[in-house]
Amino acid sequence: MTDKETTASVGRTLGITKPLRYKLDLIGRLVRQVVRQQAGIETARMIEDLMDLCEAASHSNQWRSHTNLQPRIADLDLDQLVWICRAFTAFFHMVNEAERQEIIRINRLAAQKETSESPRKGSILEAIHLLKQQGLSEDEIRLLVQELDIEPTLTAHPTEVRRGTILLKQDRIAELLQRLSQDRPLSDRDMARTIDHIAHEVALLLVTDDVRPDRLRVHDEVNNGIYYQTHAIWETLPRIIDDLSEALSTYYNINDSSPFLRFRSWIGGDRDGNPFVTHDITAQTLDAQRNAALDNYRKSIEALWKELSISSLRVAVPHALMENIKREAGTIALDPDKLHRYRFEPFRLKIAYMLAHLKQFQADPDNSIYSISQFRNDLTLLQNSLADCGLEALSSYQSLSNLTIRSRVFGFHLAALDIRQHSQVNGAVIAELLALGGVSENYPTLSESEKVYLLEKELANPRPLCGELGDFSDQTTELLNVFKLMRRVMNKDEQAIGAYIVSMTHSVSDLLEVLLLAKEVGMWRMKNDVVTTPLDVVPLFETIEDLQEAASLMEALYKNALYRRHLSARGDFQEIMLGYSDSNKDGGFWMANWALHKGQENLSEVGLKNNIKMRFFHGRGGSVGRGGGRANQAIFAIPIQSRSGRIRFTEQGEVISFRYARPFIARRHLEQIVNALLLTAHDKECDVGCSPPMQALMERIAIQSMQAYRKLIDDPTFWPWYKQLTPIEHIGNLPIASRPVSRVSASEVRFDDLRAIPWVFSWTQTRYNLPGWYGAGTAIEEEIKNDAQALEQLQSMWQSWPFFRTVIENVQLELARTRIEIAQAYSGLSQDRFHDIIAAEFEKIQSAVLKITGQEKLLDNHIAIQQSIVLRNPYTDVLNLIQVELLRRWAEHPEEQSMPLRQALFLSINGIAAAMQSTG
Structure with a gap:
């Protein structure tokens, strides 16, 4: 970032592509320019001097030079240190975006060269092409696709350090940088204007606080998750499903657009260790997700209304459509003016009724007669009516087709919300209910076998333990309210709630306790040995010991007659979550990986032996230390016994903003997962x-x-x-x-x-x-x-x-x-x-x-990754040495532990996180 040796010149020595090198040079020049304007020439020169010294030390491996730098940094005042952190944090955020755009550019070039004979590596087309070459029959490929089940799950774990305000400014800079990458070159005037615009945005970025003044609320996290779901994810999912449909049509002449990919969320539902996630917050989350989905549907339907201006005076309108419109007149009122204005435009009239239903549902979902199934039926009616009146090409019109796919993927709930709670909390509430119900005063001290016997007995007893009459503690009242909320929501839309996940599962009783809580509020019933429930209960195995014992625990659970009846009510389906983060913290990287691998093998064998249909839920973080890495390569590493075509995995923190901020990146990420899952689900041969x-x-x-x-x-x-x-x-x-x-x-x-x-x-x-x-x-x-x-x-x-x-x-x-x-x-x-x-x-x-x-x-x-790390190292080193100095001042001078010093430390944390592209 210095005049003497810019990032571009470093880039040339590393072999970085010319388009990326140009952007790196531009970013460096603009940051230097803005620093000179805002902080003065002296500060700008100081930053450049530090960069020169760090680059020299890094490239010559003379680490003594880094040691010599520390006294110079120690001489700087706090304002100067803050300016350095601001400059390099902004620089790294823009470098990250430039690299992301380069990934998009390279993948687009590869997509342009793709043919059915030579599909892109990692694409869905490639997977189906390879399976065809391996000799899969039409029946075999149908069965494989039918079993495909992918559910990425967004979480709000505290790893995204950037403010929403910063993200918006970075998005604007990204759009402007993208203009410089367009296939059609800009005129000199437009180029200059665009660069000036970027400089203005950089100037605003540098005077905007990186650190939030207050801690994020759950409401903020929910809105952040909804943003990604209603933008890049909403845009991308129909394309992924279409990609598989087109691949099947290309190689097998199969027409199948079944929705195999859906998103879930923990945001607003995960209460393990978070006292701010209450039943009220969960209810508000479900409302917010539903309203966001309905807003998007209404926008799409309004766009469709503008497009389908088909006159009954020009085409013969299908009888089914006209009959449906007549029935609609008896269920919901339209403005008489609309009825008169669109009397010769039946498609628009039908869409007007759909909009009226959506508006009414959004205003009062509990009392509305409209449902997601009726919405899907209406979309199907539009498609069939277009075909019946001779407009076959329009019946598969992209906007209508995408809307139909979205209705099957997102429903009215947007993403199924999981509820997670710690096993200790569940157990404490059960102990209180058993005591208040006069069943047992000493439940916590019972042996495991005694607990299981008591829980089985109470589950078989049709009467509730306490009903609505108990004088409960706050903790018990809150958890019962959560279960009541789940019951109410699932009675209206079973897909709105995903599963109840039990953190730190150690025993069979940890799962039976959840069933008893569900029974207490009326969402789990057993009559004549037949269980009825909408609830899936998911154990989460997190420690090394729990992973090693998981197969034995699940074997005991499958042998438990009462739990087996519960599974029968759920289609003999059991999801099992594996914790990558806590197992790594518990046993270290290598043991965690091996325990997780063996755990999957053993759990799969137990499930197969007991005729259980299983899906693993991988609780991966963004960093390698928490199970991160390339998602598709992780799928190829799954044990042979566990390759079923079904998978869930968490998407956390900065991973969400990287993978789902841009539709193209989201599509590439998801298609690689589909590719890996298709190929591994078929490949069951034992490896070395x-x-x-x-x-x-x-x-x-x-x-x-x-x-x-x-x-x-x-x-x-x-x-x-x-x-x-x-x-x-x-x-x-x-x-x-x-x-x-x-x-x-x-x-x-x-x-x-x-x-x-x-x-x-x-x-x-x-x-x-x-x-x-x-x-x-x-x-x-x-x-x-x-x-x-x-x-x-x-x-x-x-x-x-x-x-x-x-x-x-x-x-x-x-x-x-x-x-x-x-x-x-x-x-x-x-x-x-x-x-x-x-x-x-x-x-x-x-x-x-x-x-x-x-x-x-x-x-x-992996030369490209190697080059990126080498390019970043000297600049990151500066931030690290500043952070060391700030930590030293904090420790050695308690009297200086002021808010400005703490804010400077926060800023250094943000900068290093941006440089490393990883937090937790």
């Missing part, structure tokens, strides 16, 4: 990882890796070191979400209570990235030292086992993003031996990865 020696080797590495990880974090002096070293205290106070960083207290942070998201967030800030790799280096080194064949085995696994390859790919990505030399600057904040231990482990795992993959440097097999 199924061999006992490979499994045994993975097991030994996992055990040793977890031992090394736990040895580090269980050291009595580790936690005080971590709290002094990282900005975790400030992350806890950053107003980026409604949910506290700790399950117990927002102010007191302890390891056991700290959520996995801020745990990973804090390590990302310091550039250690420890949750993404720690422990495996020691384990692999020991295996190679003790077994001469181990390295050859590991290299074979890398070549042939998708799961192992994905693990290594994710490890090397986190290693490449790690900056041990910069992390050492943080270690100066807390004198202890831990930095040397972590640095030694880093060298071990880096050496192991290079040996296994046969590379000279990390990411030699």
Whole structure:
């Protein structure tokens, strides 16, 4: 970002494409220009000097230069440090957008070259093409597509640090940058105007607070989620479904546009550890989602009304349409003027009735006679009527076709809302109900078998425990109100509520307790041994121990006669959620991955043995340390036994804004998931990882890796070191979400209570990235030292086992993003031996990865990512060194712990998050 050596010149040495290089150069020039205007030449020169020094240190690997930089940064006043953070934060946000636009450009070029004989890699067309080449018959492909079931799930976990105001300004800059990428070059005048406009937006960006003045409310998070659902997701889903329909038509002459892709949400429904998510908030969330969906339908219907100006004087109007219009006159009133004006335009008249129904439903959904099924029937009537009056081409008209698909995907509820609560809360409420009902005074002290016996007995008893007459605690009143809300909503629209998810599931009783709560409010009934309920109950296995015991627990649950009757009511379907975040925090990266892989294998075998139709729900975060990485590669790594074509996965924080801010990116992301799921659902052949020696080797590495990880974090002096070293205290106070960083207290942070998201967030800030790799280096080194064949085995696994390859790919990505030399600057904040231990482990795992993959440097097999990291490093280093200085001032001068200093720390956190493109 300096005049001496711009980002573009760095880009040339790294081989970055010319269009991206141009944008990087432009972004750098505009930020420098605005800084000069707003902060003065001296500040601008200071920023450029720091950049020169960091670039020189980074490119020459002379880390002493970074050490020499620290005194210079220490001499700067707070205003100067803030200006540097602002400038580089804005720079990185725009670089991220430029890279995103380059991804779009490259993929569009590939799409232009696509043919049925040579489909794009990762596309839906490619998947069907490959399946055709593999000899799948028409019946086999129909069955495969019929089983396809994909449900991404949006969550509001606190990992998106940017304000909505900042996001809107970045969107405007993105639109302007995109103008510079258009196929038709702009005139010199338009080019100059566009660049001036970008400069004005950058100027506004730099004087807008990055940090929110107040913590996000749940209402804000709900609105953020709705924004993505009603824009890019709303736009993209019909295209994905059309893509599969066209691929089936191309290779199999099959016409199928069944909706296999739907979104769910946790936002406003996830109350685990979040006291602000009440039953009232959940009700408001459901209302907001419904109103957003109806607003979009009304806009689409109004557009359709403008298009379908078909006169009965020009075409023969189908009898079915005219009869329907006559019936509508008896159900809902239209303005007499409209009836007269559109008397010769029956399609418009029918659409006017549809709009009237939607308006009435939106005003009073509980008493409206209109429903989503009637809305779908009306759309089908329009399509059939167009075909019947000789307008076959219009019957599949894109806007009408897309609207029909959306009605089947989004319904009137937009996205099914999951309800999540901790098993301890459910158990405490059941204990209170049993005590008040005179059934048991000591439920919490009962053994597991005694609890199960008591719960079975009460579930079989038709009378409620307390009914409406109990004098309940606040916690019990609240949870019962949640279940009453679920009952009321599902009576009207069963699809509006997804499932009830039980966090920290440890036992059979944890699931039976939920059934008893549902029975208490009348949404679970059993008569003559037949259960009736709309509710799916989903266990969430999160710790290493729970993952290892999950198959045994589910076996016991399937053998439980009463729960099996419950499953019969749900079509013998069981969803199981796997927690990637807490398992990683509990056992380290390698053990978590292995425990999750084995858990899926064992759970699938148990489900198959018991004739249960299963779907795994993968609770992945954005970072590798929380199960993140490329979603399609994760699907290819799924165990053979678990490849069913059915999947759910969470989309969290900054991942949502990256994947779903632009329809093209959203479409590419989702098509890669569909591609992977189609190919893996068919591929059931055992790979090299199924061999006992490979499994045994993975097991030994996992055990040793977890031992090394736990040895580090269980050291009595580790936690005080971590709290002094990282900005975790400030992350806890950053107003980026409604949910506290700790399950117990927002102010007191302890390891056991700290959520996995801020745990990973804090390590990302310091550039250690420890949750993404720690422990495996020691384990692999020991295996190679003790077994001469181990390295050859590991290299074979890398070549042939998708799961192992994905693990290594994710490890090397986190290693490449790690900056041990910069992390050492943080270690100066807390004198202890831990930095040397972590640095030694880093060298071990880096050496192991290079040996296994046969590379000279990390990411030699992913040059574009490697180049992006190299380009970003010097600029990110500046932000890190500033953050170290700010943390030092906070710790050493309590009298200076002012709001401006804290805001500066918040700003440094935002800047590093933008630079790393990752928080938690």
